[in-house]
Amino acid sequence: MNKRQPAPRSLTAQLDRLPQWPLYLGILLLYPLLVYPEKVLFQWTEISVGMQLTYIFIYAILALGLNVVVGYTGILHLGIAAFFGIGAYITGILTVPAYPFGIGFVGSLICASLGAALAGLLLGAPTLRLRGDYVAIVTLGFGEVTRFSLRNLEEITAGMRGLNPIPPPTLPAFLATPLSWLGIQNDWALDYRLFYYLALGLLLVVILLLRNLERSRLGRAWVAIREDELAATCMGINAARVKLSAFALGCGLAGMAGCLYATALTSTAGPDAFDFSRSVIMLCCVILGGLGSLRGTLLGVLLLIGFDNVAAPALDGFLQRANINPDDNPWLTFSNWKLMCFGLALILMMRFRPEGLLPSRQVEAELHSEAQLHREGASI
Amino acid sequence: MSRLDVEKLTVRFGGLTAVENVDASVASREIYSIIGPNGAGKTTVFNAITGIYEPTTGKIEFGGRDLARPFTWKVGLAAALVGLATGIAAALFAVNVDALWRATIRRNYAGPGATFSPSAAWADVGNYWRGQLALEPIRGGRWAIRTADARRTLAFAPNRAEAEKLRERYQELIAVAHYERKPNHLRSTTYIDGLVLKSRAGKVLDRFDTEEDLQLALARYEGIYRESAARRRNAWLALIAGIIAGAAGTLTVWSRARRTPEVIARAGIARTFQNIRLFRNMTVLDNVLVAMDRQLKGGVVRMALQTPGIRRQERDACSSATKLLDFVGLADRRHVLAKNLPYGDQRRLEIARALATQPQLVLLDEPAAGMNPAESLELNTLIEAIRGRGHTVMLIEHHMSVVMGISDRIAVLEYGRKIAEGTPEAIRANLKVIAAYLGSEEVT
Numbered sequence: 001m002n003k004r005q006p007a008p009r010s011l012t013a014q015l016d017r018l019p020q021w022p023l024y025l026g027i028l029l030l031y032p033l034l035v036y037p038e039k040v041l042f043q044w045t046e047i048s049v050g051m052q053l054t055y056i057f058i059y060a061i062l063a064l065g066l067n068v069v070v071g072y073t074g075i076l077h078l079g080i081a082a083f084f085g086i087g088a089y090i091t092g093i094l095t096v097p098a099y100p101f102g103i104g105f106v107g108s109l110i111c112a113s114l115g116a117a118l119a120g121l122l123l124g125a126p127t128l129r130l131r132g133d134y135v136a137i138v139t140l141g142f143g144e145v146t147r148f149s150l151r152n153l154e155e156i157t158a159g160m161r162g163l164n165p166i167p168p169p170t171l172p173a174f175l176a177t178p179l180s181w182l183g184i185q186n187d188w189a190l191d192y193r194l195f196y197y198l199a200l201g202l203l204l205v206v207i208l209l210l211r212n213l214e215r216s217r218l219g220r221a222w223v224a225i226r227e228d229e230l231a232a233t234c235m236g237i238n239a240a241r242v243k244l245s246a247f248a249l250g251c252g253l254a255g256m257a258g259c260l261y262a263t264a265l266t267s268t269a270g271p272d273a274f275d276f277s278r279s280v281i282m283l284c285c286v287i288l289g290g291l292g293s294l295r296g297t298l299l300g301v302l303l304l305i306g307f308d309n310v311a312a313p314a315l316d317g318f319l320q321r322a323n324i325n326p327d328d329n330p331w332l333t334f335s336n337w338k339l340m341c342f343g344l345a346l347i348l349m350m351r352f353r354p355e356g357l358l359p360s361r362q363v364e365a366e367l368h369s370e371a372q373l374h375r376e377g378a379s380i
Numbered sequence: 381m382s383r384l385d386v387e388k389l390t391v392r393f394g395g396l397t398a399v400e401n402v403d404a405s406v407a408s409r410e411i412y413s414i415i416g417p418n419g420a421g422k423t424t425v426f427n428a429i430t431g432i433y434e435p436t437t438g439k440i441e442f443g444g445r446d447l448a449r450p451f452t453w454k455v456g457l458a459a460a461l462v463g464l465a466t467g468i469a470a471a472l473f474a475v476n477v478d479a480l481w482r483a484t485i486r487r488n489y490a491g492p493g494a495t496f497s498p499s500a501a502w503a504d505v506g507n508y509w510r511g512q513l514a515l516e517p518i519r520g521g522r523w524a525i526r527t528a529d530a531r532r533t534l535a536f537a538p539n540r541a542e543a544e545k546l547r548e549r550y551q552e553l554i555a556v557a558h559y560e561r562k563p564n565h566l567r568s569t570t571y572i573d574g575l576v577l578k579s580r581a582g583k584v585l586d587r588f589d590t591e592e593d594l595q596l597a598l599a600r601y602e603g604i605y606r607e608s609a610a611r612r613r614n615a616w617l618a619l620i621a622g623i624i625a626g627a628a629g630t631l632t633v634w635s636r637a638r639r640t641p642e643v644i645a646r647a648g649i650a651r652t653f654q655n656i657r658l659f660r661n662m663t664v665l666d667n668v669l670v671a672m673d674r675q676l677k678g679g680v681v682r683m684a685l686q687t688p689g690i691r692r693q694e695r696d697a698c699s700s701a702t703k704l705l706d707f708v709g710l711a712d713r714r715h716v717l718a719k720n721l722p723y724g725d726q727r728r729l730e731i732a733r734a735l736a737t738q739p740q741l742v743l744l745d746e747p748a749a750g751m752n753p754a755e756s757l758e759l760n761t762l763i764e765a766i767r768g769r770g771h772t773v774m775l776i777e778h779h780m781s782v783v784m785g786i787s788d789r790i791a792v793l794e795y796g797r798k799i800a801e802g803t804p805e806a807i808r809a810n811l812k813v814i815a816a817y818l819g820s821e822e823v824t
Contacts, residue, residue, distance in 0.1 A: 100496030236645035
């Protein structure tokens with residue numbers, strides 16, 4: 001075996017090789033504690049960037065769930081919003097004061113995740129043997145069925161009004177004091193930061209668990225199914241079971257995100273919040289970032305949902321204050337161009353970088369092959 | 381002892397017969413080649429053996445047994461459970477789950493601070509099922525008497541006690557109406573006295589001005605009775621139909637998946653493909669690790685948490701996969717993506733991947749396709765070495781240097797039939813083979 005000697009690297013090249021995630025994590029952890037960015041830097045946007053970041057974390061969990069199904073396993077899932085909605089409504093039913101259950105946040109988080117995963121299993125078990133486009137149609141149909149069920153089961157879901165108010169989580173007593181030192185009030189309605197950290201924490205846990213799964217037997221089986229289902233089954237992989245596990249996990253994560261969403265909003269927000277366009281936007285996030293890539297999906301969510309929730313309203317507000325559009329001309333309102341921008345971004349992506357902004361293994365494997373060979377060199 | 385027995389294998393696709401009455405018996409640790417012109421049905425034989433195609437007729441036995449999944453109690457239990465779940469779901473739809481929710485949860489819970497008794501809710505499930513009239517509080521402290529599904533309101537009462545009495549009365553009226561409107565029924569004098577409806581005890585339930593009014597009221601109460609009876613009937617129908625459909629569906633799916641490639645691979649038959657089917661966007665090492673899936677243990681939770689046991693197992697798997705890659709000569713390229721390997725290496729990776737499933741029998745479908753003479757010579761030693769590791773090898777090949785050099789026995793297929801079988805020397809001398817396969821050049 002001819003080993004290449006590692007070339008001496010300059011300082012900047014070495015810095016480039018350092019992992020970057022601690023930097024991003026540090027920024028996200030510190031952001032709400034600093035007054036400066038919210039009050040000065042983003043003051044012109046007139047919206048709470050921190051609060052919107054909370055929603056971005058929640059959508060990130062949703063997108064990561066979708067990524068397990070679409071990205072890893074290659075099942076085109078067009079109804080993820082249905083499972084997001086199922087999670088939200090399970091949370092609503094189990095926590096609103098109008099119903100006798102009132103099991104609180106932690107219980108509802110578990111029930112919403114498991115309930116959505118179960119719904120995924122029930123949908124997937126009979127349909128995942130279909131191939132390709134047919135599964136997409138089934139999930140698309142299920143998404144619409146769920147939306148109309150939520151609308152029409154009025155006694156259970158309160159129809160178009162949605163279930164509210166969903167009570168905030170209760171903070172464990174031992175956390176209240178340290179948080180007050182950081183200047184965080186123990187009031188979920190007044191201070192977005194409690195929920196910010198809750199969502200960020202859950203997102204980190206999800207990322208960690210998915211990263212572990214990605215590198216395990218199951219993660220490999222998912223990707224193998226995506227790459228070549230027949231070859232994978234010929235290697236002894238039970239395709240039905242592997243696909244079902246991906247589907248259930250993806251839907252479970254969507255349910256978890258739904259629970260967080262409903263709790264953050266203190267309402268299930270009505271059935272139309274979980275329509276087809278939500279599914280498609282989440283799919284766009286995953287495709288934009290890079291199918292099957294954790295980092296890519298996170299970046300995709302940050303860009304698309306960040307654009308949707310932060311940049312577009314901020315620009316709208318800016319245009320209004322600058323008095324560019326005194327007669328309320330719809331052509332001069334930025335929000336009306338929003339979907340156009342989404343579409344344009346996707347077209348450009350497909351043309352110039354079809355594998356996504358941060359594609360997964362491809363780049364990773366090629367980048368690390370050299371280093372890993374040297375590290376493992378002794379073991380052969 | 382023979383490892384694989386193929387008896388009278390026939391595979392038809394519609395009217396086209398791809399393989400007809402082929403017999404083959406492969407001994408343990410043998411190298412058995414199948415040759416024949418293109419379209420002779422060689423790959424179809426492989427596909428039938430590995431479960432990609434279902435044989436139309438004929439038997440394939442591996443190590444003396446049929447590889448189809450046996451019917452166990454687990455299959456029966458799964459079918460029963462799926463059937464029950466389907467049945468219950470269908471029955472819930474039939475009884476109107478929305479109205480049931482109102483009857484059980486909403487009527488038993490007044491709002492924040494009120495108590496909720498699960499036993500009362502459970503009792504209301506029974507009341508809903510029987511179609512009992514229900515009481516619901518409305519604005520101003522008044523009460524409404526409604527049907528169980530709350531689709532009709534019969535009357536209002538100023539307080540609870542009054543409402544209970546009214547409910548009693550309407551319940552009796554419904555019973556009377558149901559009795560009186562039976563088909564071919566002669567008007568009874570117990571319940572109808574002129575224009576007055578009475579209970580069995582003789583209590584006056586309702587008075588009417590005209591016969592028409594009386595008949596209209598009877599029809600209305602009868603309608604309420606019929607609605608709840610229809611709901612019960614539909615629920616039973618839905619339950620039974622759901623159980624049958626769910627169980628039958630499960631058994632159908634199971635019976636179609638009795639002889640899948642996965643079952644066969646787990647039993648110890650691995651294969652490569654004529655048109656290379658690697659996991660192209662995975663690394664070489666991962667390609668091999670996927671095939672080792674069966675040998676790795678641990679559930680989803682342990683994998684997600686990466687427990688020390690899982691990590692150790694993963695390390696061991698990596699090192700044995702690396703050894704296997706070393707065996708085919710790809711160890712130093714194990715972090716390259718499979719699609720970036722040169723053609724010959726991709727073929728060898730497919731062989732390594734097949735070996736990683738720890739098969740007893742390896743089926744190689746044209747392993748030397750597209751290789752130059754030097755490479756195919758290397759392949760010969762590789763196949764010999766595979767046999768040396770204790771595997772039985774079955775081979776489809778066109779390169780005569782490979783076939784004649786290493787085969788113990790050769791079968792020749794033409795138009796789906798086996799025309800000859802024997803040692804390489806015998807095949808070389810067989811006139812039928814020469815005529816059919818090697819062409820007329822030799823004959824002239």
